[in-house]
Amino acid sequence: MRITENFLNKRTLGDLQGVLRKYSDLNSQLTTGKKVRYPSDNAAIASRVSNLDSRLREIERYQSNIETAQNYANMYDSSIQELNSVFLRIKELAVRGANDSLSEVDRKAIATELEKINTHLVSIANTEISGNYIYGGATNNQKVVGIDENGEFKILVPPQANIKQKISVGGQDIEYGKTVYDVFVTDSGASVFGIVDRLSKAIDSGDNSLIQKELGNIDEIQSKALKAISDVGATQRIFELTSSRMKDFNTFSTDFLSKESDADMAQVVMELAMQQNVLQAALKAAGNIIPPTLADYL
Secondary structure (H helix, E strand, C coil): CCCCHHHHHHHHHHHHHHHHHHHHHHHHHHHHCECCCCCCCCHHHHHHHHHHHHHHHHHHHHHHHHHHHHHHHHHHHHHHHHHHHHHHHHHHHHHHHCCCCCCHHHHHHHHHHHHHHHHHHHHHHCCEECCEECCCHHHCCCCCEEECCCCCEEECCCHHHCCCCEEEECCEEEECCCCHHHHCECCCCCEHHHHHHHHHHHHHHCCHHHHHHHHHHHHHHHHHHHHHHHHHHHHHHHHHHHHHHHHHHHHHHHHHHHHHHECCHHHHHHHHHHHHHHHHHHHHHHHHHCCCCHHHHC
16 A cells, blocks of 8 residues: 555544544543533433433422422411311300300300301411412412302302312322312311301300201311311321432432533543643654645745
8 A cells, every 4th residue: 555645644634633532522521520511422321311311300390399289288287287276166165155054245255256266267268378279279379268248258169179289290199189178168068167157146146956056067077177187197298208209319310310421530630631642742743744834934
């Protein structure tokens, strides 16, 4: 094979370009800390890194959804616990109000307290987080309980909106929501607001038979509240377990991504120093092989 000057020049320039390319890649790794920046650098690693990035974003979204749902679950737990305490107080007042020996003033005082309790129950039903009413079901952007034209408390959530909130985490649907129908309404459809209102009037008038009837309704609605507390507690535990699992996935994926994409800085520095020596030698060799041209003197 005949080695011409033109062939020698092209081969030298090609080798020099290869050295410069390797030097540039190492310098890029040193400045970015990444082994692969573009798919052309290493298609297999770039594909795995892209998948891991997508997985991490998905896990972060799951964690954000879980944190939001946990806030709701904590608020459900707190408000229903408070409801249970209020129901106990209502029962105490009902039992006291059924006493035939009470004076008219005593009955009026109990009735007044029940009216105030009813207003407090409305405030619990209208509990909101960031503008969303937690007991609103599918219509959580509007008040749950309001006042009708007769001045009585009325549930504003339509029955068709009695839909519990849920989130999907890793293919698992977790239902965590409670609606006004779960803790403020009996199975027969009587709202606690109407029950307390009728109870207040029955005590004020001394109607013991009506007091006993509404006391039974309070027992029923309190049982629903206790069941709701149990459900919320179980859901909180599921959220804790799921959140822990997502954190483990995040740690594993982050470590795996680091191994796949992060450059070994000590190795890069060592190779870069070696490549600098190679580059200097290549430039010196190229200077001896490629003859000077007229352009070099301009």
